[in-house]
Amino acid sequence: MDFRVRASTKEDCRDISRMIMELAVYENMPDQVKISHEELERDGFCQNPFFECLVAEVPEEHKSKDGHTVVGYALYFYTYSTWRGRCIYLEDLYVMQEFRGKGIGKSLLSKVAAVGKEKQCARLNLSVLDWNTPSRDFYAAKGAQDLTDSEGWHFIRFDGKNLDSLANEAPKD
Numbered sequence: 001m002d003f004r005v006r007a008s009t010k011e012d013c014r015d016i017s018r019m020i021m022e023l024a025v026y027e028n029m030p031d032q033v034k035i036s037h038e039e040l041e042r043d044g045f046c047q048n049p050f051f052e053c054l055v056a057e058v059p060e061e062h063k064s065k066d067g068h069t070v071v072g073y074a075l076y077f078y079t080y081s082t083w084r085g086r087c088i089y090l091e092d093l094y095v096m097q098e099f100r101g102k103g104i105g106k107s108l109l110s111k112v113a114a115v116g117k118e119k120q121c122a123r124l125n126l127s128v129l130d131w132n133t134p135s136r137d138f139y140a141a142k143g144a145q146d147l148t149d150s151e152g153w154h155f156i157r158f159d160g161k162n163l164d165s166l167a168n169e170a171p172k173d
Contacts, residue, residue, distance in 0.1 A: 001062060001102040005111050008053035008073065013040040015070035016053060023094045027129060051077045054111055056095065056104045064098055071099045074108040076115070081123060088116035090126040093135075109142065127155050 008016060017037035024030045043050040056072035063069045072095035079087045090112055095104045116124050126144075128135050136146070147153040158166055 001058065001099070001104075003056050003058045003062075003071070003099075003102070003104055003107075005054055005056050005104075005107050008044070008055045010041050010045045012053070012055050012070055012073075013037040013044070015055070015068065016040055016073050016075070018068075019070075019073055019094050019096065020092065022096065023092060027132070051075055051091065052115070054108055054115075056099075056108055058099070064096060068096070071096045072104045072108055074112050076112050078119070078121070079125065084122040086119060086121045087123040087125055088112065088119070088121045090124060093126070105138065106142075109139075 014037045017035070017040055020035065021030060021033055024033045044053060053073055053075045055070050057070050060069060064071060073092065074090060074094075075092045076088055076090045079089045081087050090109070093105060093108055093112075095108070113124050126139070128139065140146070
């Protein structure tokens with residue numbers, strides 16, 4: 001299938017927002033999505049963007065059954081390892097169901113890796129739900145290591161009231 005991977009633009013944020021919800025539905029967590037396309041525009045296309053994004057686009061003649069030509073995305077940002085230096089974190093990799101198995105996901109993942117190498121990143125990190133065997137197998141086939149199994153790392157989060165409480169304990173300036 002004919003497609004291209006390109007850097008997203010502000011105009012892609014509605015499509016990215018749509019696919020974020022599709023991914024959340026797939027992961028059985030649609031109620032967790034609280035972000036709008038306006039927030040994506042603000043946070044990804046400002047002077048110091050919080051993320052970067054690639055999109056996969058098909059020609060008009062291959063558009064989805066719902067009329068979409070933007071059919072996949074990879075949203076990522078930069079982190080830092082005190083052991084290895086620069087890193088890139090892949091927050092989301094998604095391809096619409098009807099376009100899977102055509103190399104789009106592999107191309108998006110490979111392009112994120114290339115961006116990371118270009119920026120001299122030592123690692124590409126991501127997380128996957130434990131039940132998502134297709135994605136875990138996909139990443140493993142590309143050479144990814146499951147650090148939960150090999151090193152015992154756990155992904156930890158503070159949010160909502162717990163984040164507020166922790167922030168309120170910060171020393172005052």
